[in-house]
Amino acid sequence: MGEHAVVYGYPAFAIPLLSTPVIVKIKQSENNSLISKYYAGKIEQIPDSLAGVKFLIGLLDKEMNNNHVNYTISIDSGLPIERGMGSSAAIACAITRAFFDFFDQKLDHQTLLNYVNKSETVTHGKASGLDALTVSSEYPIKFSKDEAPKAFTFNSEGFIVIADSGVKGKTKETVADVRKMYDENTKVIGAYLKQLGDYATDANKYLNQGNLKQLGLVFSLANEILTKLNLAIPKTDKLIDAANLAGSLGSKITGGGRGGCIICLARNLTNAQMIQKALIKNGAEQTWIQPLSIYAEDSDFD
Numbered sequence: 001m002g003e004h005a006v007v008y009g010y011p012a013f014a015i016p017l018l019s020t021p022v023i024v025k026i027k028q029s030e031n032n033s034l035i036s037k038y039y040a041g042k043i044e045q046i047p048d049s050l051a052g053v054k055f056l057i058g059l060l061d062k063e064m065n066n067n068h069v070n071y072t073i074s075i076d077s078g079l080p081i082e083r084g085m086g087s088s089a090a091i092a093c094a095i096t097r098a099f100f101d102f103f104d105q106k107l108d109h110q111t112l113l114n115y116v117n118k119s120e121t122v123t124h125g126k127a128s129g130l131d132a133l134t135v136s137s138e139y140p141i142k143f144s145k146d147e148a149p150k151a152f153t154f155n156s157e158g159f160i161v162i163a164d165s166g167v168k169g170k171t172k173e174t175v176a177d178v179r180k181m182y183d184e185n186t187k188v189i190g191a192y193l194k195q196l197g198d199y200a201t202d203a204n205k206y207l208n209q210g211n212l213k214q215l216g217l218v219f220s221l222a223n224e225i226l227t228k229l230n231l232a233i234p235k236t237d238k239l240i241d242a243a244n245l246a247g248s249l250g251s252k253i254t255g256g257g258r259g260g261c262i263i264c265l266a267r268n269l270t271n272a273q274m275i276q277k278a279l280i281k282n283g284a285e286q287t288w289i290q291p292l293s294i295y296a297e298d299s300d301f302d
């Protein structure tokens with residue numbers, strides 16, 4: 001909740017998808033190379049679509065004062081890239097952790113965030129830091145106007161269902177387009193962004209109260225604003241309609257928009273599975289179901 005608005009300092013919160021980790025391994029080898037679903041080959045020839053990864057590897061290599069060890073980096077990620085799921089931040093986070101481990105260096109959280117954010121700036125342009133914080137945390141992260149971002153826990157029933165539309169969302173492009181709209185019509189677009197921030201605050205309150213019905217409602221209200229910001233496309237609209245018809249308490253685009261993923265709220269597992277079925281039937285490429293109970297303070301989710 002609060003994506004795009006957070007870039008302007010408004011409240012937001014995001015939850016880490018704990019059931020889908022990104023695993024990066026580094027092994028000594030003859031040449032510096034990368035093995036991943038999206039590219040396999042020499043690090044110096046990494047394509048522009050993975051510019052953030054290439055930049056980060058170069059930076060880490062330099063800062064580890066490495067001038068003699070060659071390595072192969074392998075990335076194993078269940079998250080699709082360019083779908084508003086924070087996968088670029090998650091990959092950057094795992095690469096940084098793997099590098100520090102490989103070179104036997106201690107890594108504190110702030111240093112980790114600095115590296116991820118530098119990589120994100122190459123991938124997305126100026127980022128709010130929300131993705132970096134979220135993917136490096138076991139707990140949801142809250143951004144508010146007056147305090148530093150912080151992790152929080154909540155006790156709530158319910159499930160989230162996420163669906164990938166299969167359409168690439170270009171966060172860099174949508175963030176730049178919203179900025180252009182804001183510069184051209186600050187009053188109206190500024191009011192939309194503030195409203196998104198307010199919905200994020202409301203959603204946070206309803207999560208704490210375990211009020212799923214109201215939470216679902218603010219999901220849908222936020223989606224209306226995201227649509228006004230030109231972040232919806234027919235495919236995500238279709239998925240949202242299908243989820244709502246199948247009993248979702250509320251559904252919205254998640255992340256940068258104009259493609260990418262949608263997120264829905266379900267009352268219970270049966271409800272979540274019915275929504276999942278409808279999403280698949282309506283063309284979702286991949287879906288994830290996650291209980292909200294894993295964010296409770298005493299959760300033993302591992």
Ligand SMILES: C[C@@](O)(CCO)CC(=O)[O-]
Nearest residue numbers: 003004127128130255256
């Ligand atoms: C769209 C955005 O708000 C979230 C992307 O996951 C961009 C950002 O926060 O940097």
